[in-house]
Amino acid sequence: MTESASPAHRPGADPVSVWRGLAEGSVLLDGFHALKHAVRFGASVPVAVTVDRAAALALADELAPDVRETLDALLTEVSDKVYASLVPRPHPTAVAALAVRPSREAGLRALARTSRDAPVVVLDQPRNLGNAGAVIRLAAGFGAAGVVTTGTLDPWHPTVVRGGAGLHFATAVERLTVGELPPGPVFALDPEGEDIRGLKLPDDALLAFGSERSGLSAELRARADHLVALPMRPQVSSYNLATSVAMTLYHWSATGGAPATA
Incomplete structure (x- = not known):
């Protein structure tokens, strides 16, 4: 689904007031590509701004x-000063928007499906926000069923969303404990595991990756069915998390397995 018009385009609506009223509980879409992907994958976007509508629509x-x-229908043109006051770090495309975060219940339902045709990626206690965003972008591109993080990192942090280019809306993204992981065999990446080149990963697998610094936690390792x-x-010594x-x-x-085609 897409929004036909934002509150900022309704008669008398001030986009800055709408933005400031919604900012605290919304997902910041930072840049043209984040907005493009969010809209394409059905995000509800109540307000979007740009310093140059003509340039943004030319990109579209x-x-x-x-x-x-x-x-x-969504984009409202604002001054450079107003735009800079709304975002913590201006994007080169000078486009920003707010989106409604999908409900946790919907994300958990998607992850809990037992007839998955694509794996779930599990990031076990990740530390780097940019890496987490890059992983979500990869997962969306490959048609993964979702991305789960354990630990303290919020996978919906604005820096993660920026790194994911708005593709959080193309897959399920949630933070869970190891005990709450969805069903499926856990294939955990570890240097002592079996060479991946001799394995076929099942579609319903949980593909688990340890943190950039310390690898798999003891709890996740104990939950693993296979080390790979x-x-x-x-x-x-190691690969970058997103590369792995x-x-x-x-x-x-x-x-x-195959990326989704529709």
Whole structure:
């Protein structure tokens, strides 16, 4: 679903007042691409602003004609000063919007499905917000069923959403404890595991990745059904988290799984 018009476009509505009234409980969409993806995947967007409507709509004509009409109805032009007052870090495209966060209940229902046709990515106590956003972007691109984080990192933090380019709305994204993980066999990435090149990852797998610094937690390791290792040259200590997720999802897709096509 997409919004045909935001409150900012209704007669008498002030976009700045609408923004400030909604900001605390909403998801910040930082930049044109985040707004484009959120709208494309059905986010409810009550307000969107830009310092240059013509430029933003030209980008839509070039990169996202499928949502151009919706963006035309949503975007309100504001001054540079107003735009800078609404966002913590101005984006090069000078576009920003607020979206309604999907309900936790809906996310949990999506993750709990037992007939999944794509894995769930589990980030076990991640630390880096940008890495978490990159993983969500990867998961959406491969058609993963969702991304779950354990620990203290909020997967809906504005920096994570920025790194995910608005693709949180293309998959289920939730924070859970290890005991709350959805059903399915857990394939946990670990240097001591079995070489992934000899395995076929099932579609209903939970693909678990440890933190950038300390690897898998003891609790997640105890929950794992299989330990899996990525090929790595001796004396190289580790891969970046997002790189590890990309390699693992590619292996899944190349050995029978496939990204969603619709």
